[in-house]
Amino acid sequence: MSGQSKLLKWAGSKSQISDRLSPFLRFDVPYIEPFCGSAVFFFENSPETSHLNDLNSDLIGFFRQTKSAPDEVWEQYAAIPVDEQSYYSARTRYNEMEQSPEKAGHFIYLNHFCFNGLYRTNRNGKFNTPYGAKLKVKKKLDCEAFRRFSGVLQNAQLHSLDFEDFLLQLNPTGSCIYMDPPYFTNDERVFGEYGANTFKGHDLERLFSVSHALSGKNRVVISYKNCSEFSEKFCGSIVGEISVTRNVGGFAGRRKVEKELVAVLDNQ
Ligand SMILES: C[S@@+](CC[C@H](N)C(=O)[O-])C[C@H]1O[C@@H](n2cnc3c(N)ncnc32)[C@H](O)[C@@H]1O
Known part of the structure; x- marks a missing residue:
């Protein structure tokens, strides 16, 4: 998308690392984001067919209204x-x-x-x-x-469900599914960056199950903080590590470099 490509500011947005992450993604097949947030890759690449989902119904409501009015x-x-x-x-x-x-x-x-x-x-x-x-x-x-x-949103269908319900209902085939969930680890305080419903330990288990279930007929790409919970679960599928500088809990003065792991599951 030419011109101003950033509509929203969003915690955990991938705009800083989109150049390093996008080579793992595909935009020539239907593109699906179950945790879309500001949907950086969608707006940067304008795929022809897309499904964007986020549990935050006000965010999806905003996309719906911007699409139509x-x-x-x-x-x-x-x-x-x-x-x-x-x-x-x-x-x-x-x-x-x-x-x-x-x-x-x-x-x-x-x-x-x-x-x-x-x-x-x-x-x-x-x-x-x-x-x-x-x-x-x-x-x-x-x-x-x-x-x-x-204009870009005309090619997107918009949904606001829990990621697992969304994927089970959609039951995609031949698509690229990019999962960018909030980060959860057992050993750190979780900041309420996305409202009351943050991602918890058992959600990582659900993420793992649904990713495996869909990887036989789709390319599933997941980015997640480098932590033992993720690396143990997705150990056979991790294909890269990306460094990213983040504000701690949204405080611009408190920044730290974090590593993100990229897992690709593609057994088509
Ligand atoms: C790391 S952000 C995604 C950032 C996005 N990739 C971007 O570039 O802006 C994670 C998103 O997951 C959403 N979320 C949290 N729990 C969810 C769930 N159970 N199902 C679907 N979305 C969820 C949050 O509202 C948040 O927008």
Whole structure:
């Protein structure tokens, strides 16, 4: 996709390492992302047929509205001033809205001007990330950018389910499935970067089972933090390691270099 290729800021986005990860992926067959987040590879490569899924229904609601009504979403986004008071009023309104172009416009506004693009929610599922635009350039995307993203989204079917339910329902064949789940390890605090429903230990087991079940008829690519839980489970399928610098818990001042493993399961 030419021009501005980043619509959202998203914790764990693969934009930093997309050049090193994309050689493992295929975009000439149907492309499927069960944990799509900001869907970096989808927007960079515009595959002809795609299925994007994420448990975060407000994220998928935003993609749906942008796909069908980019001008309306942009008008809502453009209308909210970038200052602390307007941010908190928009956040309160957003938490009360049903899916609509207005909610989608608020979603992207909050994403751009919240603290480090984190989608944190309280126990009741209400978005509660504080304002974060104080020291940043307060520039917004133009309407043309929304129209371009809408154009790419025309080739995507959008879903908001748990990854396993989504894959079992879709039951794909001859596709490339890229799995980029949140990281879970037993020995570290897990930050609520994606809302209340984070990925837990038993989810890694489910990831392993569904990946194996689908690898006979698809190419399944998984990226995950280099940790013993992942490397033991996927030991025969690991094909690469990529270094990435990350903010710890979304704090830009606290950065560390992490290694990500890439596993490819392709028994077609
Ligand atoms: C590491 S992020 C994906 C980042 C994405 N690859 C990108 O480039 O922006 C993981 C995503 O998984 C989603 N998620 C968490 N648990 C899930 C589940 N059980 N099923 C589907 N999606 C889930 C989160 O909402 C989050 O957007």
